Amino acid sequence: MNIVVLCGGTSTEREVSLWTGENVCSALRLKGHNTLLLDVFIGRDDIKPEQFFELKESIEDELVYIKEKSKDIEEQKKIRKCFFGNNVLEICMSADIVFMALHGENGENGKVQATFDLLGIKYTGADYLSSAMAMNKAVSRKIFLANNVPMANGTSLYAGEECLSAKDLNLNYPVVVKPSCGGSSIGVFFANNDSEFKNALKNAFEYENELVIEEKIMGREFSCGVVKYEAYPVIEIIPKVGEYDFKNKYEAGATDEICPANISMELTKKIQDVAVLAAKALMLDTYCRVDVLTDAEENCYCLEANTLPGMTKTSLLPQEAAAIGIDFPSLCENLINISLSDRK
Ligand SMILES: Nc1ncnc2c1ncn2[C@@H]1O[C@H](COP(=O)(O)OP(=O)(O)O)[C@@H](O)[C@H]1O
Ligand SMILES: [Mg+2]
DSSP, X not given: OEEEEEEOOSSTTHHHHHHHHHHHHHHHHHTTOEEEEEETTTBOOSSOGGGGGGOOOOXXXXXXXXXXXXXXXXXXXXXOOOSSOBTHXXXXXXXXXXXXXXXXXXXXXXXXXXXXXXXXXXBSSOOHHHHHHHHOHHHHHHHHHHTTOOOOSEEEEETTOOOSOGGGGTOOSSEEEEETTXXXXXXXXXXXXXXXHHHXXXXXXXXXXXXXXXEOOOEEEEEEEEETTEEEEEEEEEESSSSSOHHHHHSTTSEEEESSOSSOHHHHHHHHHHHHHHHHHTTOOSEEEEEEEEETTOOEEEEEEXXXXXXXXXXXXXXXXXXXTOOHHHHHHHHHHHHHHHTO
């Protein structure tokens, strides 16, 4: 197949997306596909769109091109009107499928998917509606509630709404304050009292105008992939120091990731059931990865469903797949086949 691995973009998770893109691209090449890396925002202005799949470039060369052209990306973001880079849509229209290696805003939020639907471009993963619902934690909380997906007590708050204490929201400290549409733990703050809460709101509102505030669950953290509504093995996440923040998510060796998690069959089943319930609630019928916390009594709390979870060789979903004998290139190829068959 001629496959575009679409990465980059303008979100706070741009760099993470380039890692995913690089890994997925080389995996799909190993499977014999004609696979090329394309930055959704940078595009290609050095070739005609019809020449794209004739390029014989190394992934390193493609990354050099992307890095060179994105040196002044902050400036470009200010002046550019169109999100899509030069020739991106034309190139994607000529592909058999686009592998979505994007993370964060405009990529994970359904807007790119909606554009692709209108242009007849096939892509991996969730459709525009499910992507949009899952991306916004305030929206997904409401849908989870209606579908009996267990969650921490919480609510949403908009910029301009007066709030001096978590108590005003009927929440007990400690609480977690997070941007509604964020990812990779960026903009997540914890507060133990009113003064920390005030700071947390101020800091989190720097990222977005809508926040989700939840009571902090004290216990263990897990994640569970759901592919075609079937749960993958559960993975436990244990940061060596502190919270599961950006550094602990991406710094090699900073977090122990244990798969299958060292927990009872009962708890495994409970977490997997929550993950599948969450995926069904948001109609994530291709694949996703659901984050789940448990407390001392082994009650489960769903945090979110990730529609485009990290896809480097050592990311959580690939580790879960490896635990059931699916290697990384096969996982990437499976996700393509599932997405193609669902969108016939
Ligand atoms: N209610 C909560 N209780 C305890 N920890 C939380 C809670 N919500 C978020 N966290 C911590 O913050 C991290 C990021 O939160 P999450 O909702 O998964 O957002 P994202 O991964 O999109 O940034 C989680 O992995 C978890 O470690
Ligand atoms: Mg998460």
